[in-house]
Amino acid sequence: MCQQQSIPLLNHEIVFYGAGSMAEAIVRGLINRNVVSSQNIIMLNRSSNERLAELRARYGVQGSNDPEQKNGYLRSAPVIVLAMKPKDTAEALRHLGPLLSPGQLVISVIAGMSIRTMQGLLGTPQPVVRSMPNTSSSIGLGATGLAFSKEVDEDSRRLALNIFDAVGITTVIDEERMETLTGISGSGPAYIYYMMEAMIAAGIRGGLSSEQSAELTVQTVLGAARMVQQTGEEPAALRKKVTSPNGSTQAALEVLERGDFFENVIAAVNRCAERSREMGTALEKELQQ
């Protein structure tokens, strides 16, 4: 894992091809940490002018929906981040490929899409980075996995790492592990939010105000994560310290165990990885069309 303390200012123009939640999370993180100036960020989407206006107002970035202007940005940007939904990817990449020249770096955040499929849909042996970030990038606490095509040179590797180091931690992995990583850190925030939703609901049902219940839950999750990070102790060891023999925590954990909590979480991660593979297979099939 790598997290840089000080990331050099990136003077490259970065085009976000797709301007939804994940693109915004990265842009917000980059701008908040002053890693890229907002004038160097260009956000393109398919049709929503309101969305682009919102992003321009919020971050001072450039944005366009005009087909000719979009093509101009895509032809010239040294870095293009692909951030559309998997279902929209094939069409977008087929459009993008003929616009590209050899040195342009393509970074994908799209779940499931392999490097091979990406290059196949582009129709060029473009240097491509397959990444899997998460939405916590927007507050600088993202966790991103990256894999590189063999065409990515050392400078481009560094550039891709700098972009994601600026918004959290990064780890370089073999591409075959990307689906597992998606199951842990890409989709992981949603599992934690779900757990928090349940804890908040339980507090309210038990008579706490919704504000009290939410505040206590948030601080508890934050504190637990920080404890693991700062003490260096294993989660299991920390859990034991909370759990008095025959006490209230033990009683609660027994309920979770009756619901097979541990194995269910593992099954959820595995299903997430499997679903990412399914989405990747569907995209691979586009190569034959």
Ligand SMILES: NC(=O)C1=CN([C@@H]2O[C@H](COP(=O)(O)OP(=O)(O)OC[C@H]3O[C@@H](n4cnc5c(N)ncnc54)[C@H](OP(=O)(O)O)[C@@H]3O)[C@@H](O)[C@H]2O)C=CC1
């Ligand atoms: N959300 C998350 O937590 C994470 C998401 N990802 C990946 O990020 C990608 C985007 O997800 P998310 O941000 O949630 O999706 P959103 O639906 O929020 O955003 C998708 C964006 O793509 C644009 N788009 C669609 N087709 C095209 C096109 N042909 N050309 C240009 N732009 C296009 C849409 O524009 P318009 O609105 O105009 O149609 C929209 O701005 C997905 O592939 C997902 O797998 C990865 C990690 C985490």
Ligand SMILES: O=C(O)[C@@H]1CCC=N1
């Ligand atoms: O749900 C999805 O498909 C994306 C990938 C990781 C998080 N969200």
